[in-house]
Amino acid sequence: MKKIVLTTALLAGVLAQAGGFRVSLQGVKQLAMAHTSAHAEDASVTFFNPAGMSFIPAKLSIAAGGFGAKSSVTYQNLSTLESFDTDNPLGTPLYAAVAYKVLDNVSVGFNFSTPFGSTIEWPSDWSGREIVQRLELKAFYFQPMVSFKLAPWASVGGSYIYAKGSVNWDKAVTQLGGSLNLTDDKASGSGFGLGFYFQPNDKLDVSIAYRSPIDMEADKGVVSFNISPALYPSLGLDASGKDSFKATLPLVDEYTIGATYKITPKWMISGDFNYSGWDQYNKLTLDFANAPIGNQPTDPTVLVSPKNFKSTQTWRVGTQYQINDMFAARAGYYYDESPYTDENFQAETPSFDSNVVTAGVGINLMKGFGVDIAGGIAFPKSRLVNNSNTDFYGQAKAKAYYFGLGLSYNAF
16 A cells, blocks of 8 residues: 655644744734734733733733634645645634732743644645645643842743643545544643743833743544545554553753833833754654554554754834823734745644734723734745645745733732
């Protein structure tokens, strides 16, 4: 039987932190200002830097919000001129955070967020159907944390990160006259966050944060074949046409440096620099229990997919103007860099170099309540697809937009 090569990025959207993989939607206020991080007005700072809790002006702070994220990708084969469009559903990332000052110099907090995950759905008959037809990725971050104020102007904080992920992926296997589905809803891993936050004066905030690598362990994956039962014995499948697989999926580290400066009492400007060490992610190995669907001559149950990612840099700039005591206007811009070249384009989790424009408004209500509204539009650059590993060539274009609503409460 001809060997089946399943070159893919299983769970890559759960693990990645840059370009089209990273869902930069962890604070509505932050999104409005290009997702910059040096803002300690409420508990939403906890995802970006646990040390920022020490400078939240309230004793108790609660923040929560949700987003809508809509994207679409168009692929065209330049030889046949066939064109295919994705039909992706609306993504709905969420976040919730709480911070509490136990003592004047000690704060504790908790942050829940969905920083990675998306769903991409291609037509069932598109030319890349043996790579992917539908891929749904989800990830959940749970972060307890603590922050210590070292001085009136400086703090340090740390967090423990527990990550939980899932994948549901459909693709065609025409050589077997059918399709297969790979599922894992028990992938998990852990890591940590570390940060320093500074307020040397009442005009300047500086945030320095690090998020560690996380190895997502997928030990209980299931691959289900929708093929003729007569082929089950030759593939080592059970009576229901299933096999199992294992994989270790690396989530690389991330560094962020941010600053916010108050030019006037009403006008501030913020900037961030993010670095993600994606050069560590050069391949993905899937180990099937029985099915000989790998690509290794010495072990046909092992599939190695080259990735050859590169480290990425993201520059962000945002601004806020306090119109009056109730309303604040916000805007921002950032350049998002894809973690791979055209030669390593991934149809399962497509990524593009993008210019992103954001805007929003903050509304201060009575008794410590606040409402934040934000939106963003991405302008991805088209790219040539030239992946010889998957025999996938052509041109890809994309578009995306985001919107969000957040609530906050500060008890002084």
